[in-house]
Amino acid sequence: MRYSANKTKSTILGWSFLIPLILYLVVFLILPIIISFFYSLTNWNGIGESYTFVGIKNYIQVLTNRILYPDFWESIWTTIKYALFSIPLSVILTLLVASILNSKIKGEKFFKTCFYIPSVTAGVAVSAIWIFLLDPTYGVVGFLNTTFDWQLNILGSEKTALPALAFISVWGGLGYNVLILLSSMKNINSQLYEACEIDGGGTISKFFHVTLPSVLPTLFFLITTSTIGAFQTFDQMYLMTGGGKGTTTIMFEIYKLYMNEYEVGTACAMSYILFLIIAFVLAIQFKLLPQSGGTSVFSRKEKYAKRCMRELQQEAH
Amino acid sequence: MKIKLGKIIVVLASLTLAACGDTSSVDTINFMVYSPATQESINALKQLIASYSTSSGVKVNLITVEKENYDETFRSAVRNGKFKPDLAYIDQPLIATYAQDNIIVPVLDYIAEWDDIELSDFNQEVLSTNEYQGALYGLPLNMTASVLFYNRDLVNDANVPTTWEQWKNFSVPSQKALFEGIGVGGFAGWYFQAFAKNAGGDIYNSETNQATFNTFQCREAAQFLKDIYRNDTDYLIHSSSNPFLNGDCLFKIGSSFDIGNILKQKPQFNLGVALMPSQSGEEHYSVMGGENLVITNVSKNKDKAADLLHFLLQEENNSLLSSFTGNFPAITEYAQTEDARLQIVLDQLEYVVARPVVPNWIKINDNYLGKAIEDILDYETNRDITDALSWAEQAANTLLG
Numbered sequence: 001m002r003y004s005a006n007k008t009k010s011t012i013l014g015w016s017f018l019i020p021l022i023l024y025l026v027v028f029l030i031l032p033i034i035i036s037f038f039y040s041l042t043n044w045n046g047i048g049e050s051y052t053f054v055g056i057k058n059y060i061q062v063l064t065n066r067i068l069y070p071d072f073w074e075s076i077w078t079t080i081k082y083a084l085f086s087i088p089l090s091v092i093l094t095l096l097v098a099s100i101l102n103s104k105i106k107g108e109k110f111f112k113t114c115f116y117i118p119s120v121t122a123g124v125a126v127s128a129i130w131i132f133l134l135d136p137t138y139g140v141v142g143f144l145n146t147t148f149d150w151q152l153n154i155l156g157s158e159k160t161a162l163p164a165l166a167f168i169s170v171w172g173g174l175g176y177n178v179l180i181l182l183s184s185m186k187n188i189n190s191q192l193y194e195a196c197e198i199d200g201g202g203t204i205s206k207f208f209h210v211t212l213p214s215v216l217p218t219l220f221f222l223i224t225t226s227t228i229g230a231f232q233t234f235d236q237m238y239l240m241t242g243g244g245k246g247t248t249t250i251m252f253e254i255y256k257l258y259m260n261e262y263e264v265g266t267a268c269a270m271s272y273i274l275f276l277i278i279a280f281v282l283a284i285q286f287k288l289l290p291q292s293g294g295t296s297v298f299s300r301k302e303k304y305a306k307r308c309m310r311e312l313q314q315e316a317h
Numbered sequence: 318m319k320i321k322l323g324k325i326i327v328v329l330a331s332l333t334l335a336a337c338g339d340t341s342s343v344d345t346i347n348f349m350v351y352s353p354a355t356q357e358s359i360n361a362l363k364q365l366i367a368s369y370s371t372s373s374g375v376k377v378n379l380i381t382v383e384k385e386n387y388d389e390t391f392r393s394a395v396r397n398g399k400f401k402p403d404l405a406y407i408d409q410p411l412i413a414t415y416a417q418d419n420i421i422v423p424v425l426d427y428i429a430e431w432d433d434i435e436l437s438d439f440n441q442e443v444l445s446t447n448e449y450q451g452a453l454y455g456l457p458l459n460m461t462a463s464v465l466f467y468n469r470d471l472v473n474d475a476n477v478p479t480t481w482e483q484w485k486n487f488s489v490p491s492q493k494a495l496f497e498g499i500g501v502g503g504f505a506g507w508y509f510q511a512f513a514k515n516a517g518g519d520i521y522n523s524e525t526n527q528a529t530f531n532t533f534q535c536r537e538a539a540q541f542l543k544d545i546y547r548n549d550t551d552y553l554i555h556s557s558s559n560p561f562l563n564g565d566c567l568f569k570i571g572s573s574f575d576i577g578n579i580l581k582q583k584p585q586f587n588l589g590v591a592l593m594p595s596q597s598g599e600e601h602y603s604v605m606g607g608e609n610l611v612i613t614n615v616s617k618n619k620d621k622a623a624d625l626l627h628f629l630l631q632e633e634n635n636s637l638l639s640s641f642t643g644n645f646p647a648i649t650e651y652a653q654t655e656d657a658r659l660q661i662v663l664d665q666l667e668y669v670v671a672r673p674v675v676p677n678w679i680k681i682n683d684n685y686l687g688k689a690i691e692d693i694l695d696y697e698t699n700r701d702i703t704d705a706l707s708w709a710e711q712a713a714n715t716l717l718g
Contacts, residue, residue: 025332038398045414045418046392046396047392047395047396047414047415047418047420048417048418048419048420049396049419065710067712068715068716069711070688070712071684131558132558135556135557135558136553136556136557137553137554137563138557138558139561139567142553145553149366151552151553152436153552153553155556156552156553156555157556157697158698159697160407188534197592242501242502242548244501244502244691256683256684259388259389260680260683261677261679261680261683261684262392262414265541
């Protein structure tokens with residue numbers, strides 16, 4: 001009887017801890033997901049009380065009507081280009097910087113802070129600084145143009161605006177990515193490096209045979225989050241180019257439809273199309289990219305290192 | 318303990334429900350306005366509303382919202398907000414959309430009861446921005462017109478162009494650009510109407526049921542814009558921030574509120590203001606801006622909202638409210654200034670053209686007309702004028718049809 005009362009009490013206590021989180025999930029995640037899907041099947045404009053259920057018409061219109069939605073496919077292509085540029089660049093730079101910081105250089109904390117500063121700086125301030133730096137007549141670029149009589153127009157040209165925004169975004173997120181990867185690198189068993197050294201491996205060999213396989217799960221996490229972030233990118237375009245010069249991404253298109261054109265139903269349909277695109281890309285990533293070095297390469301290396309240690313101990317005896 | 322807890326929960330739930338409910342009572346109305354730019358203006362606005370409350374006995378909840386987020390906030394508030402607006406500012410091109418959706422109500426019956434203000438007192442072109450399908454859905458609070466700005470350090474007052482020919486052939490100092498341009502998207506579409514009108518055409522027909530972007534006059538206007546904007550040496554200047562304010566451009570288009578902004582940012586800037594040049598040099602057409610006041614359909618106190626509207630349109634009050642945005646009162650008699658530059662804007666207001674009052678005009682303006690003009694003027698895209706305008710016209714007529 002007493003056991004039962006205690007159990008009930010602990011169950012109530014458990015639920016009381018869970019309820020705020022469950023409420024949060026239901027109110028701010030599950031309900032909006034359901035409601036926005038419902039809106040995507042209506043012609044609601046976000047103002048009036050009445051709307052008509054139109055089925056999948058919004059989805060068909062977005063995908064096929066080039067007159068009403070002339071920029072949809074272009075915005076998809078722009079988003080893909082942005083992702084193709086920013087994700088590899090982000091991964092390479094993160095690996096490079098984290099490896100350098102992991103190599104016990106002087107002033108590691110100072111550099112870590114420097115790289116992390118953009119992550120804690122307001123996006124608007126970052127954008128304002130970059131707009132000034134890239135101004136073709138007044139910023140650093142302006143200085144180069146005047147000094148060397150160049151015609152650099154980075155944000156004003158379709159060829160360079162999107163890569164520039166991708167670079168700025170990578171630069172902004174680098175500090176966070178580096179910290180995550182660095183903490184993963186710090187957890188690598190030092191014996192693995194010693195074993196690699198015994199095998200005659202140098203810095204590059206250690207990186208490719210020990211570091212990289214060991215941080216693969218973290219790297220996979222970073223690639224996944226970067227992919228989602230790249231497909232949902234919006235703020236740099238909104239603040240720095242206003243979507244001009246070939247920088248209208250799908251999120252920007254959704255924003256315009258919802259906020260400026262009062263097409264809530266269509267904007268929701270577009271959001272679900274974006275969701276499907278992201279899900280498809282992530283599915284490919286999960287299929288193709290190695291997700292864990294721990295079970296294959298990592299454990300193999302660890303076993304090898306242990307065997308080496310045993311042999312060394314035997315020789316010593 | 319259990320009873321106490323239960324009571325507390327019931328009280329809390331009741332309070333929450335009450336807070337979520339409609340706050341309007343018989344003697345309370347909600348007034349939603351753009352947030353004035355300065356604290357001084359905010360205080361003046363609060364004082365004005367307080368004086369109305371004192372004299373009328375009606376409590377007014379003043380809801381100030383940043384202009385950038387205004388429409389979204391208004392829509393949310395009308396749908397399910399705690400403070401559903403009874404009286405509100407609305408941007409001119411949105412009247413048709415809100416009227417179609419039954420969000421705002423016709424106001425003619427309320428005005429009929431006023432003995433000191435008549436419809437003929439308003440600038441008629443500005444008033445027409447409230448007319449949708451034969452009904453009047455609001456009253457204009459303030460108005461402005463776009464005019465030609467010039468840098469007096471680079472342009473002599475006597476040489477300011479009045480015709481397109483003079484503007485096109487204006488002698489430009491080296492390292493400077495002739496014209497800052499008409500912006501992108503919405504701005505490009507909006508300003509283009511003035512050029513189309515000055516070429517003798519317009520961007521829609523008289524029944525406002527068809528777009529006429531691809532007429533000879535519109536193509537001529539687009540070609541003129543290309544001539545004054547596109548010059549290879551201007552490429553970098555046009556991509557920089559605020560080229561006019563930085564002294565790199567001779568001319569730009571702006572409105573009365575821009576005058577204050579320019580002088581606030583650079584008090585020493587030698588700003589000149591002139592009427593928009595036209596093709597013939599006779600009638601200098603321009604586009605208008607401004608805010609209208611509407612009574613919402615969700616209002617439970619429409620009579621009191623109308624009474625506040627009446628109060629706000631009194632000369633002193635209207636002038637004060639208009640001054641927050643740098644515009645002029647829409648009642649012609651009240652629109653006066655001693656500033657020479659603002660006087661040009663007042664003169665220009667005699668030649669303003671309104672945007673058509675049709676739903677979806679913002680989409681047509683921003684996505685089709687604006688995009689077409691943007692593509693025509695863009696150095697890289699360099700789209701053919703006829704191709705761009707015919708595409709925009711076809712797309713617009715799909716929506717209008």
